[in-house]
Amino acid sequence: MAFLAGLPTISRYRLLDSPKELTDEFVQSKLTKNAFVDIERLAEEESLGWVEIFNPLNTAFTPESFNFGGFLAFQARLDSRRLSGKTLRRYYLLKEAEVIAQTGRKPSSQKKRELMGSLKQDLLRRALLNTDLLEIIWFPTVREIWIGGAGEKKRLIFEELWEKSFGLPVRLLVPITLGFEMIPQELGEALLKAQASDLWGEDE
Amino acid sequence: MPAPYPKNVDFLDLWTEKLFLGQEFLTWLWLTAESDSVFNGPGGSETIIRFEKKLVLQKGDGLGRSQLVCQNPDHDWSEAYTALGVGKKVIKAHLTMSTPSFECAFALPADTLAPMSVKFEREANPVEEEGPKSRIGAFLNKAALLTALNAALDYLFQTFLTLRLSASWTEEELPRLKAFLESHLLSGVRV
Numbered sequence: 001m002a003f004l005a006g007l008p009t010i011s012r013y014r015l016l017d018s019p020k021e022l023t024d025e026f027v028q029s030k031l032t033k034n035a036f037v038d039i040e041r042l043a044e045e046e047s048l049g050w051v052e053i054f055n056p057l058n059t060a061f062t063p064e065s066f067n068f069g070g071f072l073a074f075q076a077r078l079d080s081r082r083l084s085g086k087t088l089r090r091y092y093l094l095k096e097a098e099v100i101a102q103t104g105r106k107p108s109s110q111k112k113r114e115l116m117g118s119l120k121q122d123l124l125r126r127a128l129l130n131t132d133l134l135e136i137i138w139f140p141t142v143r144e145i146w147i148g149g150a151g152e153k154k155r156l157i158f159e160e161l162w163e164k165s166f167g168l169p170v171r172l173l174v175p176i177t178l179g180f181e182m183i184p185q186e187l188g189e190a191l192l193k194a195q196a197s198d199l200w201g202e203d204e
Numbered sequence: 205m206p207a208p209y210p211k212n213v214d215f216l217d218l219w220t221e222k223l224f225l226g227q228e229f230l231t232w233l234w235l236t237a238e239s240d241s242v243f244n245g246p247g248g249s250e251t252i253i254r255f256e257k258k259l260v261l262q263k264g265d266g267l268g269r270s271q272l273v274c275q276n277p278d279h280d281w282s283e284a285y286t287a288l289g290v291g292k293k294v295i296k297a298h299l300t301m302s303t304p305s306f307e308c309a310f311a312l313p314a315d316t317l318a319p320m321s322v323k324f325e326r327e328a329n330p331v332e333e334e335g336p337k338s339r340i341g342a343f344l345n346k347a348a349l350l351t352a353l354n355a356a357l358d359y360l361f362q363t364f365l366t367l368r369l370s371a372s373w374t375e376e377e378l379p380r381l382k383a384f385l386e387s388h389l390l391s392g393v394r395v
Contacts, residue, residue: 003346009320010350054339068344137347146350150313150320171215174316175229175361176222180207182362183369188207190369196224197373199231199288199381 003135009150012173013158014181015143019168022140024063027072034165035059036077040129043121046080048161056133072138076161081127083120091119134158145170219315226314229364230294234259235381237299238281245303246359252302253360256309259284261292285388303356306349317361324349 019026036049036059052058052065053073066074095115099107107115134157135148147158155172162170171177179191210218237243237253245251259274261284272292274284288294293314300309307325324346367373 003343003350007321007323008346008350009318009322010354011316011318012354053343068340068347071347073343073347139351150316150318171209172219172316173318174219175225175314176218177209177215178317178358178361179222179225179365180209182358182365183207185205185207187369188210191207191365192210194222194225194369197228197378199228199378199385 003137003148008148010146010148011150011155011158013145013147013170014173014177015138015145016169016171018140018143019166024067027066028061028063030165031061031066031074032059034161035061036079039079041125043124045082045124046078048076048078048157050161050165051075051077051133053135056131070139070141072140074136076134076136076157078132078134078157079129080132081124081129083123083127088116088120088123091123092116095119132157136162144173223315224293225365225368226317227293227295228368229317229361230297230312230314231288232364232367232377232381233299233360234281234294234297235384239384243360244363245356249304251356251360252300254300255281256298256300258296258298258311259294260296261287262295263290263292282388285385289385289389301353301356303352305352308349308353310353312357317357319350319353319357322350322353 031050034049036051036056037047039047050059050061051074052061053075054065056075056077058065061074066072092115096107096112099111099115134154136158137146137148139145145162147154159170162168176191180188183191233253234255237255241252241254243251243253257275259276259281260271261274262269262271264270270292272283272287274281274287276284295315296311296313298309298311300307308322309325310322311320313320367377
């Protein structure tokens with residue numbers, strides 16, 4: 001857990017719209033509906049969903065697991081497994097050799113597609129899963145959300161799951177968006193038109 | 205009332221177009237802190253900023269990108285001043301912040317101004333005590349410290365922005381920053 005054990009890195013979002021009534025039941029229902037589903041024994045490439053902040057194996061979402069008084073906290077969990085084209089090709093060639101040995105001829109394109117499909121399912125089930133966890137802290141009173149990490153990949157994971165679960169629009173807080181929140185209304189146009197200063201030198 | 209966010213403007217386009225705001229903020233904070241590291245913080249508190257260890261400057265994007273990483277434990281930033289003088293911009297800094305309520309070290313990228321790899325100095329060690337209560341306590345403590353850090357950073361950015369959008373930016377601040385740079389640059393380098 002980056003927020004607890006590591007050196008935290010955060011990305012900040014502003015919630016542009018609030019739910020009509022933010023209750024434990026509301027949050028619980030959204031988290032439960034989009035809870036993480038284990039794909040350990042399934043032939044799925046990835047699974048994305050919510051888990052509890054202190055226990056990535058738990059999706060019970062009792063209020064005490066996510067409501068910490070001044071803020072709400074939970075985690076996004078993404079389990080994924082990748083099957084390389086090379087691996088799939090290797091096993092396909094073995095399978096194809098079996099078919100040729102049995103029938104004396106190469107499989108038809110239809111049969112090839114079927115073999116490839118079932119092979120992919122089989123190999124996916126056997127591939128090891130990689131787990132990524134992304135902590136979320138939601139401060140309802142100031143309509144701010146932090147995610148425990150930076151970079152486009154993490155932001156996209158959060159934005160996809162957040163939108164699917166809560167349907168509430170968010171905007172990443174970066175200098176320009178922070179700027180519009182910080183300056184008075186009459187300076188909005190000046191900020192929008194601002195150009196880089198000539199502090200820096202000319203080209204090398 | 206805060207300024208309204210512009211309508212019909214693509215967020216990514218606007219973010220890219222205004223990346224210079226974060227770069228100028230880091231440059232202003234750095235050069236100002238080199239002269240006087242004490243800033244006003246939220247509620248009039250004293251906030252001490254020091255740029256430590258590492259400063260990343262960059263010019264251009266993509267294949268034409270030219271980057272300079274200054275590792276500097278002795279606070280000798282002459283290489284960074286020179287890079288600034290030839291058009292490189294501060295894109296990431298490693299700094300320390302000291303306030304009455306916390307001390308921390310962290311990295312600050314210009315594109316988001318969201319703190320990275322934050323290490324608090326006066327933090328109860330969460331792993332020494334065990335059990336759910338101490339774990340929740342440590343979590344609440346970390347969240348409170350991060351909230352205070354963000355508030356301090358927001359306050360500094362707001363101070364910069366107010367200055368940046370006022371007449372005194374071109375009349376006083378830019379000349380001051382340029383004079384500072386000129387006095388620290390190696391002879392013969394244009395500013």
